[in-house]
Amino acid sequence: MASVEHKQDKQDPFYLSRGARRQTSAEIVTEARRSLRIIGTQRPFTPRDELRQLFGDASTRTRDRRPPSSFSLHARNFEASDSRPSSGARLSPLEHKPKLPLSLDEDCSEGGTAVPKPPVAGQDRRGSGGARTRLIRARSLTRLPPMTQLSKELQTKDCHERTKLSMEPFQQANPNNLQHFDPRGKRTEAPQEREEPPNKHSGMLQPSRADLHTKETDTAEAECGHGDMTGRDATDESVFWNFEVLPVLQELEAVIPDLLLSLLQCEDVYSSGESVLYTVGSLKLLSGNCALSRLLLAKDFISVLLQLAQRLIQLTDPDAPPDTDHTLGGRDQNAIAGHILVQLTAALRNMADLSESRPLFSSNEVFSTLCKIMDLYQDDQDVCLNVARIFSKLSSYAGCCYALAETPCCYRLFLDLLSKHSRKQDLVVRLLFTLGNLAARSNEARERVYEREGAVDILLGLFQSYHRAAFLASKNPQHEEEDVLVKLIRVLANLSIHPTVGRALAANALCVQLLLEVMEVRSVEESTELVVNASATVNNLSYYQEENSVVRAQCTHISKLLLGLLLSSNMDVVLEATRVFGNLSQIKDVRHFIIENKVHQFVVAMLDSKNPDVCFSACGVLMNLSVDPENRAMLRKEGAIHKLMDCLRDFGPRDWQLAGLVCQALWNCTEEGETQNMQELLEILSLYSDQTFLQWPSSEDVREYQESCWELDFLPVAQKLKKRIQSMSVTVLEPISGPS
Numbered sequence: 102m103a104s105v106e107h108k109q110d111k112q113d114p115f116y117l118s119r120g121a122r123r124q125t126s127a128e129i130v131t132e133a134r135r136s137l138r139i140i141g142t143q144r145p146f147t148p149r150d151e152l153r154q155l156f157g158d159a160s161t162r163t164r165d166r167r168p169p170s171s172f173s174l175h176a177r178n179f180e181a182s183d184s185r186p187s188s189g190a191r192l193s194p195l196e197h198k199p200k201l202p203l204s205l206d207e208d209c210s211e212g213g214t215a216v217p218k219p220p221v222a223g224q225d226r227r228g229s230g231g232a233r234t235r236l237i238r239a240r241s242l243t244r245l246p247p248m249t250q251l252s253k254e255l256q257t258k259d260c261h262e263r264t265k266l267s268m269e270p271f272q273q274a275n276p277n278n279l280q281h282f283d284p285r286g287k288r289t290e291a292p293q294e295r296e297e298p299p300n301k302h303s304g305m306l307q308p309s310r311a312d313l314h315t316k317e318t319d320t321a322e323a324e325c326g327h328g329d330m331t332g333r334d335a336t337d338e339s340v341f342w343n344f345e346v347l348p349v350l351q352e353l354e355a356v357i358p359d360l361l362l363s364l365l366q367c368e369d370v371y372s373s374g375e376s377v378l379y380t381v382g383s384l385k386l387l388s389g390n391c392a393l394s395r396l397l398l399a400k401d402f403i404s405v406l407l408q409l410a411q412r413l414i415q416l417t418d419p420d421a422p423p424d425t426d427h428t429l430g431g432r433d434q435n436a437i438a439g440h441i442l443v444q445l446t447a448a449l450r451n452m453a454d455l456s457e458s459r460p461l462f463s464s465n466e467v468f469s470t471l472c473k474i475m476d477l478y479q480d481d482q483d484v485c486l487n488v489a490r491i492f493s494k495l496s497s498y499a500g501c502c503y504a505l506a507e508t509p510c511c512y513r514l515f516l517d518l519l520s521k522h523s524r525k526q527d528l529v530v531r532l533l534f535t536l537g538n539l540a541a542r543s544n545e546a547r548e549r550v551y552e553r554e555g556a557v558d559i560l561l562g563l564f565q566s567y568h569r570a571a572f573l574a575s576k577n578p579q580h581e582e583e584d585v586l587v588k589l590i591r592v593l594a595n596l597s598i599h600p601t602v603g604r605a606l607a608a609n610a611l612c613v614q615l616l617l618e619v620m621e622v623r624s625v626e627e628s629t630e631l632v633v634n635a636s637a638t639v640n641n642l643s644y645y646q647e648e649n650s651v652v653r654a655q656c657t658h659i660s661k662l663l664l665g666l667l668l669s670s671n672m673d674v675v676l677e678a679t680r681v682f683g684n685l686s687q688i689k690d691v692r693h694f695i696i697e698n699k700v701h702q703f704v705v706a707m708l709d710s711k712n713p714d715v716c717f718s719a720c721g722v723l724m725n726l727s728v729d730p731e732n733r734a735m736l737r738k739e740g741a742i743h744k745l746m747d748c749l750r751d752f753g754p755r756d757w758q759l760a761g762l763v764c765q766a767l768w769n770c771t772e773e774g775e776t777q778n779m780q781e782l783l784e785i786l787s788l789y790s791d792q793t794f795l796q797w798p799s800s801e802d803v804r805e806y807q808e809s810c811w812e813l814d815f816l817p818v819a820q821k822l823k824k825r826i827q828s829m830s831v832t833v834l835e836p837i838s839g840p841s
Contacts, residue, residue, distance in 0.1 A: 139541045140594045140637050358387065358397060365405050370412055374437035381409070381444040388451035395455065403452055403461050406445050410470055413438045413445075417477055439481050442474060446487035453494045462495055463504040472510050475518070482525055485518060489531040496538035505535075506543040512550050520559050523566065526581045533563075533588035540595035547599040557609070564589055564615050587631050590616070594638040600645070607642040613651040616642075620662045625669045636666065636677035643684035656685050660694045667703055676715055679707065683721035692726055701726055701736065708744035713756050716748050720762045727769035742770055746782055753789050753815075754796070757807065760789065761814035764822050779826050786823040790816060 364380045388394045388402070417438050449467075452458050462468070471488050478484040492511075495501035505511060515532050522528050539546040550556055564586070571582040593612065597603035606612050619635040639659065643652045652659065659681065666678035682700070685691045695701055704726075707719040723741055726732050736742075745763050753760040767782070788794060795811075797804045 139598065140537075140591045140634055358384075358393070358400060362397075362400055362402065362405055365409055370409070370441075371416070374441070377409070378437065378441050378444065381406075381441055381448065385444045385448040385451065388448045391454075394451055395457070398452060398455060398458055403449065403458060403467070406449055407467060407470055410442065410445055410474060413442060414470070414473055414477065418473075439478060439484060442478065442481075443483045443487065446471070446474065446484060446491065450487055450490045450494065453491050459495065459498055459501055463500050468492075468505050468508045468511070472508055472514055476510070476514055479518060479521060482522060482528060485522070486525075486528050486531070489518075489528055489535070492535040493531040496535045499542065502538050502542050506539050506546045509549070512546070512553055516550075516553055516556055516559050519563060520555075523563060526585055529563065530581070530585045530588055533585065533592055537588055537591040537595055540592060540598075544599055547596050547602055550596060551599065551602045551605070557605070557612075560589065560592060561609070561611050561615070564593075565611070568615055568619065583628060583631055586619070587634055590619070590631070590634040590638055594634065594641050597638065597641040603641060604645045604647060604650075607645045607652050608647070608649045610651050613639075613642065613655065617655070617659065617662065620666070625666070625671050625674050629671055629674070632666070633673050633677055636663075636674065636681060640677060640681045640684060643681055646684075646687065652685075653688065656688050656691050657694065660685065660691055664698060664700065667700065672712075672715070676712075676718060679704065679715070679718040679722060683718055683725070686722050686725035689729075692729060692732070695722070695726060696732060696735065701732070702739055705736065705739040705741050705744060708741070708748055713752050713759050716752065717756075717759050717762060720745070720748070720759070720766045724762065724766040724769055727766065730772075733770055733772060736770055742767065742778060745770070746778060746785065749782075749785055749789075753785075757810035757815040761810075761818050764815070764818040768818070768822050768825070773829065775829065779829065783823060783826050786819050786826075790819050790823065 361380050361384055365377065365384075370377050384397065384402070388397055417435050449471075453462065471491060475485055475488045492505060496505055515536055519529060519532055536550065540550065567582050567585050567589070571586070593606060593616075597606050616635050616639055620632060620639070623632055623635075625632050639652065642650075643659075646653045663678040663681055666674050669675055682691070682695065682704075686695060695704075701723075704719045704722045707715050710716055710719075723736060723745070727736055727741075745767050749760055749763045749767075753763075764786075771779075792811075797807060
């Protein structure tokens with residue numbers, strides 16, 4: 102009876118593929134984990150603009166059709182023509198430009214002060230030509246706060262030095278011409294409280310034409326080496342910074358965010374379009390600072406922007422009821438609304454960097470609103486790019502990705518934009534990255550993308566366009582073009598996890614041809630990620646081996662390409678090639694190719710790897726190779742059985758799926774009458790089959806998963822192999838009966 106069971110068992114070898122019988126749900130899930138894999142990649146990188154401006158240098162808006170990004174204010178902007186005497190000579194522009202309190206750098210400290218440090222006294226400043234440059238402060242800014250004792254001493258010293266230079270011009274100066282600047286925009290006459298004309302705040306005198314001429318002479322002498330005025334210049338600048346600039350900055354700091362946010366909520370966007378534009382632009386620049394972005398988040402900045410966006414949508418949506426009572430003043434309403442939306446979406450992108458903001462993006466109607474904006478402004482590449490950057494950032498996180506996947510219009514919108522702006526690489530790469538994230542997490546997303554009419558044609562059209570232009574024509578691909586291909590191939594790989602999509606792509610000749618061309622023309626050293634993604638996609642497609650599969654039809658050509666990848670020094674590439682062989686080795690011609698080219702020796706050697714993924718892939722290939730009886734002796738000669746037992750001993754308690762696959766390979770590799778190492782194998786199987794002797798993780802979730810894998814993937818195969826070994830031992834030890 103035992104020999105009958107043994108004979109029946111030997112007729113049913115294990116394969117890495119699906120059998121003819123109907124599989125259980127657990128078996129389907131297990132095989133999906135083995136063969137079909139999700140591919141990840143890095144998110145596209147956008148360098149931060151060095152300059153603070155409404156529209157960056159990469160903007161598609163021409164200079165003549167957009168509001169100015171920046172402008173300069175000089176002292177003359179706040180003075181009347183006769184506010185001060187003319188020096189008779191033009192002074193060179195100031196090279197010192199104090200930095201604002203909070204910069205746009207990414208390495209800001211949350212606990213750091215928001216107030217800039219004053220210039221260091223005595224610091225030597227030199228211009229581009231090496232000569233020391235005088236720093237002349239603007240005389241129109243004389244508004245000072247109450248003075249401390251130190252400031253009084255500094256100002257007294259400064260006043261005495263100026264008095265020594267020339268007292269007569271000050272006595273002749275006309276006090277009626279003196280004005281001082283109020284930061285709120287008011288110009289007031291300087292009061293005459295003394296017989297002399299000094300300013301009332303500090304006792305510092307307004308220079309006349311002669312005084313300025315004297316200073317210019319001093320500057321020239323200093324530059325020629327006839328004196329050292331560095332210390333006095335630094336003192337003047339420190340006084341000016343501490344008592345002129347710093348109070349204004351502190352005053353602005355106390356009200357910038359609340360005031361600007363209130364303007365967005367109260368201003369009539371219809372009649373004050375440019376005011377809203379510059380307000381949102383200012384908030385965008387502020388949100389680029391990590392400390393200020395958290396301050397804005399606490400003030401419900403995202404909700405304010407969302408409400409403004411919805412008002413702009415109402416204004417420009419052709420399907421919305423017309424509002425005849427309001428129009429945007431000064432410019433065409435669609436143009437000014439587009440300018441505002443560029444700033445608004447850029448601000449939202451800055452806020453998406455904060456981990457605290459992601460629940461707000463997921464819970465509110467942000468995604469649907471952004472999709473509506475992108476839909477209305479499909480021709481505005483700046484708006485579309487900013488929204489794509491938001492989706493690219495947030496879709497990397499599970500909660501936001503699931504929320505976006507539940508926004509039905511996004512799939513149609515992304516595909517339309519990929520078709521419309523196919524050559525705008527920075528937009529295309531972000532849309533593809535977002536689609537890849539959706540397809541990696543949601544089976545429904547895979548189905549919705551595929552069901553969209555023309556979706557596969559759009560993706561393969563992009564593939565063909567970027568691949569041929571970058572690799573076949575020039576042989577010198579740009580990094581941006583290669584990045585598009587990396588993201589696009591990842592989309593195809595993740596979509597192919599869905600059975601319907603996978604079978605369709607495996608039967609698509611253009612898709613398979615393009616993937617194989619990438620593997621042919623690109624070297625692993627130059628384009629590692631691209632080659633790995635292409636190999637992984639071929640692996641996913643090789644899972645489906647229907648009669649119309651192009652992958653199956655070109656299995657010999659694919660095997661030759663994989664042979665070259667196995668010789669790579671990059672372990673990721675070697676692993677992907679082995680996985681493809683694990684699927685294709687179900688085909689007899691491929692098994693013959695592996696043996697003929699001695700690939701099996703390399704695969705057996707991979708069992709020594711300390712990486713369980715490498716051992717798993719190698720076990721799959723060996724299990725399929727040992728289906729052919731003529732291959733078993735060859736595998737045993739290479740030490741396959743001993744190495745498989747080592748894998749079972751080393752990885753079994755940690756990876757029960759791998760342990761189950763090792764048992765299947767051992768079943769196929771052993772033959773009737775096999776005695777070597779069988780007793781040791783029987784002891785390992787007996788130990789691992791007894792649940793009471795196993796140690797389980799302390800975490801309840803991890804333990805539940807481990808017990809499930811042990812029960813479904815390992816135990817049935819281990820018991821079957823154990824029973825077979827025991828029956829083989831009985832057959833060998835049974836005495837031969839002689840004649841009676």
